[in-house]
Amino acid sequence: MVWKYGNPVQIEFGVDSFAKLAELIGNRRYALVTYGEPFFDALASRLKNTAGAPALVISDVAPNPDYRLLAEQTGRFAELARQPEVIVALGGGSVIDSAKVFAAAGGDFGKIKTFLESQKGAEQLSAIPIIAVPTTAGTGSEVTCWGTVWDEANGKKYSLARPNLYPTHAVVDPRLMLGKPLLLTISTGLDALSHALESLWNVNNNPVSANHAVFAARGVLDVLPKLVKDLGNIELRERMAMAALFAGLAFSNTKTAIAHSLSYPITLRHGVQHGIACSFSLPMVLRSVHGVGGICEDSLKQIFGSDLARGADDLEDFLGLLGISSNPAAYKIDRREWRLLIEDSLQGERGRNFLGSGDRLIEASQIVRLPRARIA
Numbered sequence: 001m002v003w004k005y006g007n008p009v010q011i012e013f014g015v016d017s018f019a020k021l022a023e024l025i026g027n028r029r030y031a032l033v034t035y036g037e038p039f040f041d042a043l044a045s046r047l048k049n050t051a052g053a054p055a056l057v058i059s060d061v062a063p064n065p066d067y068r069l070l071a072e073q074t075g076r077f078a079e080l081a082r083q084p085e086v087i088v089a090l091g092g093g094s095v096i097d098s099a100k101v102f103a104a105a106g107g108d109f110g111k112i113k114t115f116l117e118s119q120k121g122a123e124q125l126s127a128i129p130i131i132a133v134p135t136t137a138g139t140g141s142e143v144t145c146w147g148t149v150w151d152e153a154n155g156k157k158y159s160l161a162r163p164n165l166y167p168t169h170a171v172v173d174p175r176l177m178l179g180k181p182l183l184l185t186i187s188t189g190l191d192a193l194s195h196a197l198e199s200l201w202n203v204n205n206n207p208v209s210a211n212h213a214v215f216a217a218r219g220v221l222d223v224l225p226k227l228v229k230d231l232g233n234i235e236l237r238e239r240m241a242m243a244a245l246f247a248g249l250a251f252s253n254t255k256t257a258i259a260h261s262l263s264y265p266i267t268l269r270h271g272v273q274h275g276i277a278c279s280f281s282l283p284m285v286l287r288s289v290h291g292v293g294g295i296c297e298d299s300l301k302q303i304f305g306s307d308l309a310r311g312a313d314d315l316e317d318f319l320g321l322l323g324i325s326s327n328p329a330a331y332k333i334d335r336r337e338w339r340l341l342i343e344d345s346l347q348g349e350r351g352r353n354f355l356g357s358g359d360r361l362i363e364a365s366q367i368v369r370l371p372r373a374r375i376a
C-alpha cells in the first residue's frame with residue numbers, strides 16, 4: 001500500500017486555550033475577522049487587552065461567505081497603509097473561510113474571482129498567515145487549506161484551495177462553544193460527522209485519515225445525543241470539539257465526497273443549512289457502500305458494526321432522534337430533482353472522490369424507510 005498524509009497546522013487544544021492567542025500573535029500587526037455579536041465583541045475586547053489593538057476588524061461576517069460581501073470587506077484591507085502580518089479568524093467556518101479569502105486577496109478581490117473562475121493567477125495570490133480560533137465544532141476549516149466561497153447571485157459555489165492557506169495555528173477552546181444554540185450544535189456536529197464519513201468513502205483515504213475519521217465519527221455519534229440535552233456541559237463540548245477537529249484532520253487530506261457534492265445545490269436552491277444539507281444523505285450513501293472492502297469498509301465497520309445495512313438504519317434513526325429527516329422530500333426536493341441531483345453530483349469534483357458505485361447509490365436512493373423514533 002502506498003500512501004501519504006500531512007498537516008502543517010500547530011494545534012493548541014483545551015479549555016481556556018483562548019488565553020494563548022496573544023502570545024501567538026506576538027508583536028505582529030493583526031487583523032481580526034469575526035461576527036458582529038455581543039459575545040464576539042467581548043472576546044475581541046479581551047484580545048485587545050492582551051494583544052493590543054488590531055489594525056483592522058472585520059466584524060460583519062455573514063453565514064456562507066458570498067462574493068458581494070467578500071468583495072466589499074476585501075476593499076477595507078486595501079485602504080490600510082500596511083497589510084496585516086497575521087489574520088486572526090475568530091468564529092465558525094464562515095469566519096475562517098472569509099479569513100482565507102482575505103489572506104489570499106491581499107486587498108484585491110479581483111484576484112480571488114479570477115482564480116476561482118479560471119483556476120489561473122495562483123502566483124498573484126498572497127498568503128498572509130492565519131490563526132484560526134473555531135467557535136462552532138463543525139467545519140474543520142481550522143486545519144484545512146480551503147475555504148468555501150458562495151456566489152449566490154449566480155447560483156454557484158467555489159472552493160478556494162491553496163496549500164499556503166492552511167492556518168499556521170488552530171486554537172481550539174471548547175469554552176467558546178458553550179453558548180451555541182441547539183440547532184447550531186446539531187447542524188455543525190453533523191457537518192463534522194459528514195467530514196469523517198466522507199473521508200472514508202473517498203478515493204483519497206489512507207490509514208492516518210481513516211484513523212482520525214473513526215475516532216471523529218464515533219465521538220459525534222456518542223456525544224451529540226447527550227450534548228443536545230445538556231448544551232452547557234463543558235466536557236461534552238470538549239469531546240465534540242475534539243471530534244470535529246479530528247474529522248477536519250481526516251478530510252484535510254482527502255477532501256469531501258458525494259454527500260458534500262449533493263449539498264451545495266441544496267443549500268443554494270433550498271436554503272438548507274450546510275451541516276444539515278451535507279448529512280441527511282449519509283444513511284443513503286452508507287447503504288450503497290457495503291461490500292466495497294479496503295480501508296473504507298473496515299473503518300465503517302469499526303464505527304457502525306459488522307452489518308453496514310443495519311448501521312445505515314441506525315444512522316437514519318440517530319438523525320431522526322435529532323429531528324433531521326433523511327427524506328429529500330422534507331427539504332422540498334421531489335423525486336425527479338433528487339435523481340438529477342445525484343447524477344450531477346457524481347460528476348462534480350467532490351463526487352468524483354466517491355469510491356462507491358453510482359448505480360448502487362441510485363439504487364440506495366430509492367429505499368424509503370421510516371425512522372424508528374423521532375423527537376421534536
Ligand SMILES: NC(=O)c1ccc[n+]([C@@H]2O[C@H](COP(=O)([O-])OP(=O)(O)OC[C@H]3O[C@@H](n4cnc5c(N)ncnc54)[C@H](O)[C@@H]3O)[C@@H](O)[C@H]2O)c1
Pocket residue numbers: 035037062063064065091092093094095097135136138139140141144146147148176177178179180181184188191274275
Ligand atoms: N473550509 C472548509 O473546509 C469547510 C468545511 C465545511 C463547511 N464550510 C463552510 O463553513 C460555513 C459554515 O460554517 P459554520 O457551520 O461553522 O457556521 P457559520 O460560521 O456560518 O456560523 C453560523 C452562525 O453561528 C453563530 N455562532 C458561531 N459560533 C457561535 C458560538 N460559539 N456561540 C453562538 N453562536 C455562534 C454565528 O453567529 C453565525 O451566525 C459554510 O459556508 C460552509 O460551506 C467550510
Ligand SMILES: [Fe+2]
Pocket residue numbers: 139191194195260274278
Ligand atoms: Fe462540510
